[in-house]
Amino acid sequence: MIITRTPFRISFFGGGTDYAAWYQEHGGIVLSTSIDKYCYISCRYLPPFFEHKYRVVYSKIENCKTIDQIEHPAVRAVLTYMQCDTGLEIHHDGDLPARSGLGSSSSFTVGLLNALSALKGNYIANSDLASQAIHIERDIIKENVGSQDQICAAHGGFNRIEFLRDGSFRVDPVVLRQERLEEFQGHLMLFFTGLSRFASDIAKSKIDNLKNRAAELQRMTESVHEAIRILQSDAPIEEIGRLLDQNWKYKRSLSDKVSSPEIDQIYEAAIKAGAIGGKLLGAGGGGFMVFLVKPALQKKVSEALSHLIHVPFRFENNGSRVVLYQPQGL
Template sequence: MIITQTPYRVSFAGGGTDLPAFYQHEPGAVLSMGVGHHMYVTVSPRFDKTTRVAYTRVEIADGIDRIEHTIAREALRMTGLGEHLEITTVGDVPAGTGMGSSSSLAVGMLNALYAYKGQVTSPGLLAEQACQIEIDILGKPIGRQDQYAAAYGGVNYIRFNPDHTVDVEPVPCRPEFLDQLEKHILLLYTDQQRDADVILKKQSEGSADKMSVLRQMRDLAGELRNTMGGKGDLDDFGRILHEGWELKRSLGFGISTAGVDEWYQAARRAGAMGGKLLGAGGGGFLLVMAPPERHEAIREAVGRPREISFRIDRRGSRVIFISDRYTF
């Protein structure tokens, strides 16, 4: 049996410039982090000459073409594996909440299947092939940041080039700054799940009319990278987050909702420095940055929603368990 653990991600600035509608014209960029909530994928031998895939439902298929789980099916094709396999997926956070779960699944699935074959892979290959599966094969109208954030982990400035290549640059940060950043952030669940594909499709179709705003959003990713370097400046980080919030809301496309806007304004009145709605928007998790002593007031101001911890995952997708190999 092989088990992989792949982080979800939080993107702080530049979201939307990883879509080809933007980066085919000029480079896009995001500042993102792998976070300590994960997708787990297991792969093990199966006695029957079928493939069993267990996720929110269970499939038993007598051929790859009959597998309905699209990412599992295409990952099996890409890695050249098929029958006699048991595959399971378990995520810490539900899909549709803005933390890049589908891309973490694609990266983790590929990592597990390659490990089952005895092949060592690189983060770059995992991210590139996950993009091929999600974007080129399955035709999802998504960007290219989530796959790279999941594969690499850590804190990265990720640049998307017009020729479709991607550059991943780790951001040098003092450990003290990252420790304080972790303590300043709340992840609040809006209790709304959404189809990111719908929002991203609208954004792709409307990007030509929003290039100036998207350009400013991309440039904020560079500002955040500079802010995190050296001694790090939490006040500047919060200011840039708030500026990014205003820019992203101005795009429209259903990115925010009246309820989320009310939460954000209430959090600001209670002492939040800045924040953002994770992922494409429309629901999911609201990230709020504030001094720890203001956290309780913010929770009260927004009605004490469910929340999850924020920790930076510095390692990316990895194999965490390998049992003795045997086949039937």
């Protein structure tokens, strides 16, 4: 039995510049962190006593004789990519719902790759784990996805991730004084809107519109440098909130599918209650929203958004890890 634990992520600035259609021409950069909410994948070799060869348990239960029969696209693609000929049982559990803007699908792909590699007795480096997950999602499944989620899930930590024109990437941890990092975390509030969406559909509309939004994407790139400058200085942390507010306006302009009247109402209610700025996480359309709020006003914001689920969280630094390693199933 192998169990992996892979974090979800929050992307603060630069989202949109991690699409290959953009960074292969202009380069890209994002500022994001993994958080202490996880995707758990357990894998074991299936004993040869069943009619099925593959058992996959998530929101559905699939018992299949061949990989091609598996409906879950990531499981089917990963098993094909890794040439898994031996019978397998795979279980998925998550701390937060899927299709919610926290990179859950990429965390799943990264976690499954990590688990199957361990089951075969192989160690896989974080950078290779991220690269393989990007390849599977973008080239095999043909999802309209960026590249930051897989990297953040594999590496973990609060990072500046740069995407180079040749398709490679760099991961640089953001170095902050501990008290400054605590101050930043203490100003953040995460809420679940209750609205789920298919990110690939929204991402496609953004990708199709990238050439028409070059100015906005350049400003979103610049905001990464500005945010790091603020965090590494003695400037009021509220400046990050104002930068988030500005970037939310840029993000909304990338596609008319990014926001909705319901999301706009949530955002306006949070700002009216005292939030300085915030954004919808992920491609858009639903899922989680993060706000920067002074601690003294957080109760007021919670009351204004009492119809939503408030999810306390912390940054984490571990990335995808094998947390149980019993390859013989003992």
